[in-house]
Amino acid sequence: MDSRLKYLTIEDYGVLLEQAQVATYKQHDVILKEGRLSQAIYLVRQGTVRIERAATGRDVAIAFLEPGEVFGEVSFLEGVPTTDAVIAQEDVEIFVINQAQLAGLLDTQPGLSDRFYQSLVHNLSSRLHQTSSLVSHLMRRVRIAPEYYGYRTGQTGQNEIPPELVSETELFKKNLSSIEQLIRHREINELDAQIQIDKICNMLISTLREQIIEEPEIAQAIGTFIFRETFPFFMLSSFLDRAFRRPGGYFSDSYITELLSQNEPEGDSYLGIYLDRWIRSRPTCLALKHRGGIITETIKHLIHSWTESTPLPIASIASGSASEILNLYFQAEPPNVHVTCVDFNHQEISSAASIAHKWGFQDHLTFVQDNFFLMAEGYSQIDIPPQKMIYSVSMANCLCDREFIRILDWIYDHLLPDGIVVLANLHAANPDRILLEHILEWHSIYRLAKDLESLFSRSKFRSLPLSIQSDEYGVELFVICKKAWVNNQQ
The missing domain is CATH 3.40.50.150 (Vaccinia Virus protein VP39)
Incomplete structure (x- = not known):
């Protein structure tokens, strides 16, 4: 963010700063509060300040301003509350020019008023151009983003699902239902139930992989078939349920990692917790849960x-x-x-x-x-x-x-x-x-x-x-x- 007063001359700056007061702020001091009317224009003399907005959370910056950059000018000139807060990122010195001082200088210094307002218009125009470019880029990215098969219907090959996959899927459902009855009637211990459920689920995934490798041209139809047939079972797992409904439109692995690190296996019905343990034992879940160690060790070495x-x-x-x-x-x-x-x-x-x-x-x-x-x-x-x-x-x-x-x-x-x-x-x-x-x-x-x-x-x-x-x-x-x-x- 460049917020300098572009059209001011060195002499203009000298005149303004002669009238300015110098205020010092310690790190994390609030210089300008969000939602308040600015009674002055501020120019960073030394150090860096950060721009925060309540909606993004405390201590989260959305921009930084460095020496020579200005803030508070829009609120000051238009008489509207500030939309952001300005915080000292480190110990800083700020030039502060209040309303009376600025008005007097703009009235008495030849050409200063024109150059001052021209600079403000340039800053606002630059921000508007940046926003317009940003919108154009986001629209362009939406158009070129990978197609992630948002629709589950109408897939090529939907009526050509391999019979062996259909049989394996029916066996998956039958076996899980049988295990559920054994658990319900306490006719199987927890360890044996887990071993059998792991085997049943792994067998299904293995068959799914083999069929997609053999018939890649109908991979989406095969995947959709398995999705529909297994969804009622897999969604009994708390982790699978939350992972499927993850926030965002792509693989949000930070969210997934938090689920893995904070939650113990749990689920609904008699099968839920067993299915939860199964998915948590899969390679991807184990890798995501422990990946932080690789980064930590690299940092320690540095x-x-x-x-x-x-x-x-x-x-x-x-x-x-x-x-x-x-x-x-x-x-x-x-x-x-x-x-x-x-x-x-x-x-x-x-x-x-x-x-x-x-x-x-x-x-x-x-x-x-x-x-x-x-x-x-x-x-x-x-x-x-x-x-x-x-x-x-x-x-x-x-x-x-x-x-x-x-x-x-x-x-x-x-x-x-x-x-x-x-x-x-x-x-x-x-x-x-x-x-x-x-x-x-x-x-x-x-x-x-x-x-x-x-x-x-x-x-x-x-x-x-x-x-x-x-x-x-x-x-x-x-x-x-x-x-x-x-x-x-x-």
Whole structure:
């Protein structure tokens, strides 16, 4: 966000600042409250301030202003309440020009009034243009977004379902119903019931996978058939129910991870808790539950080699609830790290900000509401300082190749010379892919190692060496690249 007064001359600034008062604010001080009338125009002299809005949550920034930028001018001139709050991101100095001082200068200084209002019109016009461009981009992205089979009817091959799959599905329902009766009448113990239910469910998923591999041209019809036939059973599981009704239109794995980490197995009827245990034992659920450890270990390694007195700067893109980061600060000796968490979901990021504030380590984190799709297209109002590490464990699953490359370029530009990027992407060979796509409707972009290598080679990282490894479950690929190697090559 550029809020400078573009058309003012050096002499104009000198005249204004001679009349201004200098106010100092400590970190986290409120400079201008949301919903209040501004009685002055403010210009940042030193330090950085953040813009907050009540709807996004406390301590969550939607923009930052740096020295030379102005705020409070619209409320001041139009006599309307402010739409945002302005908070000191660090210790800051602010020039404050009150109404009487400004009116006197605009009346007495030749040409100042014209240049001043021309600057304000330019700022407002720029913001309007940015908003219009943003709307155009979002409409364009909706048009090019992958088709995720929003309709379950009318699929090609709906009357050509393989007989063996129909038989296996009927056997699945029959066997589960039989187990339910045994549980109801206490004719089977809990362990044996779980073993049999796991076997029944795994057999169905295995058959589904085989049929889709054999007849890919009717894959959607096959998946829809299984979805319809098994839905009444699988939705007895609390986790499957919530995961199916997840917020957002794509695979929101931050939400899923929270379900896995916070909730114990539960469900309805006699089968629900058994089905819940089954899905939680699948590779994808295990991988998502434990993936934070990979990031934590990488951060700990960087901390050991960090020799600066200032905190190690790290940014998490599409951070969600930021649980792996918050856990770092719950340790007996919190690390010397400052993490900038960026996410477009205001509920998740404001929740993380509230936890940080409650436990007293908000000074070690910066929370920003922004959309990584817009960051990739250059529409972001946020600019973060160079980072030692930038990572994301979910963003790549939602990005088409073009967006992925643009995000890589953005990351490259925001890394320190020896900084590293760590990105996770769902593995194309994910053993649960069929289950996720056809039963839970978790639609993501899956990739192979060679796909990730190609994307990095087409970005600013180009031929820098990559480390790509799968997690122990074969669910996700983690790619690590160090920017410093470009200097070694030169």
